[in-house]
Amino acid sequence: MTMTATDRGDEMILKGLRAKLAEMTEREAQLPRALCRVCGGIVAKGQGTIEPESTWPSRTRHQTSGVIDGERTKRGLPPFCDWRRSHTVCAGGPERTILALTGIEVTPAVAVDALTRMLPRRFAVFSAFPEPNMAHVRLKDKKPQPWSHVSGADRAALATVVRKTHDPSKPRRCREGACAWCGISRSLSWHASPETWADGSRAPLCGDCYPVWRKRGAPSDRDDRRANALEALSSAAWWPMTGSGIHCYVDIAGDEHSGTPGRWEYAPEPLSQLRETARITRPESLPAEIRNEYREKRSAAMREDREARQRIEETAAAEQARADKEAASAAGWPVDA
Incomplete structure (x- = not known):
């Protein structure tokens, strides 16, 4: 007897149902x-x-x-x-x-x-x-x-x-220590990170620093993370290959790493200078509310730099002219007064 296309279709359906039933029977077992x-x-x-x-290494307490x-x-x-x-x-x-x-x-x-x-x-x-x-x-x-x-x-x-x-309104401590980057001791949230303390234990990131690290792809490379930390400090996006120049809290903390009351307070003066430098260098990457301020600061800094270079060049030119006159005079050449 020759099977029709309909018969073959029905046979395939039956095979599928049998396979499904066998799968269900095996799963139930x-x-x-x-x-x-x-x-x-x-x-x-x-x-x-x-x-x-295999997840139960000991059967003693389950023997009954x-x-x-x-x-x-x-x-x-x-x-x-x-x-x-x-x-x-x-x-x-x-x-x-x-x-x-x-x-x-x-x-x-x-x-x-x-x-x-x-x-x-x-x-x-x-x-x-x-x-x-x-x-x-x-x-x-x-x-x-x-x-x-x-x-x-x-x-x-x-x-x-x-x-x-x-309590979302109450900052709390993390049992693993302060924030590895900014050093704050209490935060509304804490997150695991690749950072480690001097003793090798894991160092967390606070709720302010962690989003920056995640936004940049959660890099594992240390230079990449330091560039992220500089961005967390300054809000200015940074490239690892340019060198961040930042020493995070995890880099300077010893055995005791309980942190500071506020963010970036473990070295306020150098961090403040680094923040300003980063913002003036990359004003286009800053949030809108401070972008224009630092664009103006960058323009002013560039103008001051040009003026300073011009003064140096003018001073150097004047010094060279004086030296040339002295040399000409010593050689007996006529020199304009």
């Missing part, structure tokens, strides 16, 4: 129905993620998981699956945990800071917070409701800590 290790809610079969066993899962299965409860399963939305960083529990959107750094501040509060009974996977024995009868292991009081306490940590 790899991702069994279980409790989310982050929120404690049910992760449906075939959905979410599962951590590979199989027994507990067996008991839970008999009672019709979803298993823990060794606390390796999680919803896709829960598999992100700690900032998702903060959002789920408090409704507040924060950066990963703020989330880690807030959770770290919470842990010492009641450490003995708080070890299961915010993720349930640290106390699966206690949670033997846990109902599969997301975050049901976190009480309303703990949610409120966490929200309070997050608001204090995340």
Whole structure:
């Protein structure tokens, strides 16, 4: 029997459906129905993620998981699956945990800071917070409701800590030290950078310096970064090949790098001179509000430079004329008075 084009099309569709079904069956086998290790809610079969066993270097504290899962299965409860399963939305960083529990959107750094501040509060009974996977024995009868292991009081306490940590109007210190470039000790935000302190530890950038580095492509080369730092100081775009001449705070700070109250205060006089020089050199790259001011300063500086060169040339010419007269007179040549 000869297959028609329609038959061949139907066969291809069936093959596709079989392949899709096989893929779904395999995924469901790899991702069994279980409790989310982050929120404690049910992760449906075939959905979410599962951590590979290689990420668990020690099985000691999970040795009872199989027994507990067996008991839970008999009672019709979803298993823990060794606390390796999680919803896709829960598999992100700690900032998702903060959002789920408090409704507040924060950066990963703020989330880690807030959770770290919470842990010492009641450490003995708080070890299961915010993720349930640290106390699966206690949670033997846990109902599969997301975050049901976190009480309303703990949610409120966490929200309070997050608001204090995340207050956008309150500059705060960074545990890694002051800003690597400008040296300020407190900022509204802190960001990782390629800079390092003298001891090799990472040095951060403040919320004012970091955008300049990112705007220029987040270079890793030191000369490029120093050109970026000069731009952060002066607002004048700079080219690395011209030499920036700037020594950032990270370059001069020793073992103690707590910084200064304000930006660029670690060497005010030389930095002020460097700022003026950079602005006068590149006025066209400055913000509109100061561009004309420094264009005028550049014009004035160029005019003064021309006048100075002219005076030097006139003085040199006069000196040469005097020397020529003296030489001519000494040789007996007639010299005009």
